[in-house]
Amino acid sequence: MDSFNAPERCPECGSSDLIRDYEAGELVCEQCGYVVSSNMVSVGPEWRAFDEKQRGERERTGVPLTWTVHDRGLSTIIDWRGRDAQGRLLKPEDMAQVNRIRKWHRRSKVSDSTSRNLTYALTEITKIAHKLNLPRNVQETASVLYRRAINKGLIKGRKIESVAAASVYMACRQCNVVRSLERVASAADISVKEQSRAYRQMLRKLDADVPRFSPHDHLSSLVNRLSISGDAELIAKDILDRAAESGLTHGRAASSITAAAMYIAGQLTDAQFTQGDVAKAAQVTEVTIRNRYKEIMQEFNILVKL
DSSP: OOOTTTTSSSSOOOOOOOEEEETTTEEETTTTTOOOEEEOOOSSOOOOOSSSGTTSSOOOOOOOOOOSSTTTTTTTOOOSBBBOOOOOOOEEEEEEHHHHHHEEEEEEEHHHHHHHHHHHHHHHHHHHHHHTTTHHHHHHHHHHHHHHHHHTTTTTTTTHHHHHHHHHHHHHTTOOOOOOOHHHHHHHTTTTHHHHHHHHHHHHHOOOOOOOOOOOHHHHHHHHHHHHHHHHHHHHHHHHHHHHHHHTTSOOOOOHHHHHHHHHHHHTOSSSSOHHHHHHHHHHOOHHHHHHHHHHHHHTTTTOOO
């Protein structure tokens, strides 16, 4: 599309054969050569490259918005490499000036206490997400939850790390990515008690929809940690299905039921792992596994050869 008021015919000869020269910004008559308009505006796409990796690729849009940055990625970043637009290294005197500009630019982006708190917390969330190998959607969800916690005033009197860890755990629950409370607390380098307290407060104040993990959600991660066979996994899945139908999963931790079903499946397939191995992988106690183990064995009359 060109300028909105561009004429349809040449005022000199009346011809409708008009040529649009986008580089010169002119509208020229093909018959007589008369320049009909020299202020033609093109509103077509502007193809740009935003970093060195995109030099050979053309992009119409900028960097996507993200909740994992305190300003959602809308601010300008001064590159640390110290090169000009042509890629040449800057002179030492120019480099010193750019370093000063970069320093004050970084300080100006975080001007108040809320922005400083949010910047540090989002960095912690990113660190925890990398340690736990969490997908991008969990990290984005955790960042949104932390912003809501700030707006509700839930940060006062609590460590930033504890609320950040609680946000990550709540995001895992909402995105159905199984990570235990203990694993998140270990990745955040805080105590489970401290994280649990922050999580309970966020659960009450934010009124968030947080689904419970089912025993089947824990199954795949437990299979990967124990490296068991496919037959044992199918048996454990069948035990969990029957346990859910009979109501054995009600009022019991999903991880404990899954661990007991996995231990029974290992016994039936002669897997080379002990009750302690299963307890460590599921992060439950051996006593808990034995209690759930006895309940399942009595309910379904399963016989294991010792």
